[in-house]
Amino acid sequence: MRRNLHLLAAVLTICATATAFAQKHTGGSSPPTAPPQKAAAPTQPVVPVSSGMGAMQFSAVNYGVPAPQSLARQLEAEDDRTRSASLAAIGAPGQYLQRGHIPFAHSIQLDFVALGNTDELDAILTVELDQHLVSAILMPDNGNWKRIATMVFPTPFFDPTTNPGTFMRTARSFSQPNRYLAIYHSSMPGQNSDYAENEAQVRILNNKAVVTISFISSSRSCVTIPAAASKPAKSGCEILQRWLQADPSDPERRFILVTGSGRLNEKEMTDVLNKARFFQTTRLRTFTCQPYIFSDVTEHYEPMANASPCMVPPAK
Secondary structure, eight states: OHHHHHHHHHHHHHHHHHHHHHHOOOTTOOOTTSOOOOOOOOOOOOOOSOOOOTTOEEEEEEEEEOOHHHHHHHTTOSSHHHHHHHHHHHTOOGGGSSTTOOOOOSEEEEEEEOOSSSSSOEEEEEEEOSSEEEEEEEEEETTEEEEEEEEEEEOOTTOTTOSHHHHEEEEEOSSOTTSEEEEEEEEEEOSTTOEEEEEEEEEEETTEEEEEEEEEEEEEEEEEEOOOSSSOOEEEEEEEEEEEEEOTTSTTTEEEEEEEEEEEOHHHHTSTTTTSHHHHHTTEEEEEEEEEEEETTTTEEEEOSOOEEOOOOOOO
16 A cells, blocks of 8 residues: 555656646747747837037136126227137137237127026126127136136128027026026028027036037928929928927926927918918927936936827817
8 A cells, every 4th residue: 555655646746747847938939828929029229309509519618717797898898908808718719819800799698697506696698799609608616707618609790580689598497497597599591491490408517517408499491392294383391390398297307309390381481471480380280209307417318218299188
């Protein structure tokens, strides 16, 4: 009887081992009863929908300068050497520092605003010269002042669409609503009423000026398709507007870069209002969104995913 029990135990052990072995399978094979395996979806690299500052040139420096009010006065001084020194202090291009051609500024704009994290106000001194707009970012430094960056945009004085007010404005920071940022715009014309406008947002972080994000904020591209044998000539303009806004789900950490696109048909192109921003905004038909998050490491807005159609709440 005891021998039979030993034989029964051995049989049960062998059966259990065989069953366990049958249930094991590698990633390349599955038992008939297992659900079909899904191939892993290839991941696409996340890329910014748009970047770059167009014709704007940004340079970060650390250069001691007079107080902003003094610099503004020196830019209007009668003495060439005083004006030359003040132009050099704000980072004006070298062509304005040559002897015999030290220009007077056409206009000067001075803003005091909290761009950084200190309790002191920083300064933005924007100057309109013959062929450039120059904007110097200044910050207080133990009772003195230093220039930490300059944004330069090559544009002729006689261009009626550009001036210090259109070039630079301030707005509250999304990530720190009690602080501000400097928003710079440049617009470059093309053929057939084309243009491309770039935006760059600047903050002072860790005592240095940084461009936290830049993108094409508006563009217009017009084309005329020649007439074919059976089709008449056709004209139209592709328009685009782009802006950064806070994500309502987490407005101090997550942000959305929205791209609105549309088209002006041949009749709308001849409308006297066709170049107005509001007129173009009403023609936007397609909207895509790309989520961003502000990185404390890179001091920049970083994309979290690729652009996709925006979620629109259902109509009630």
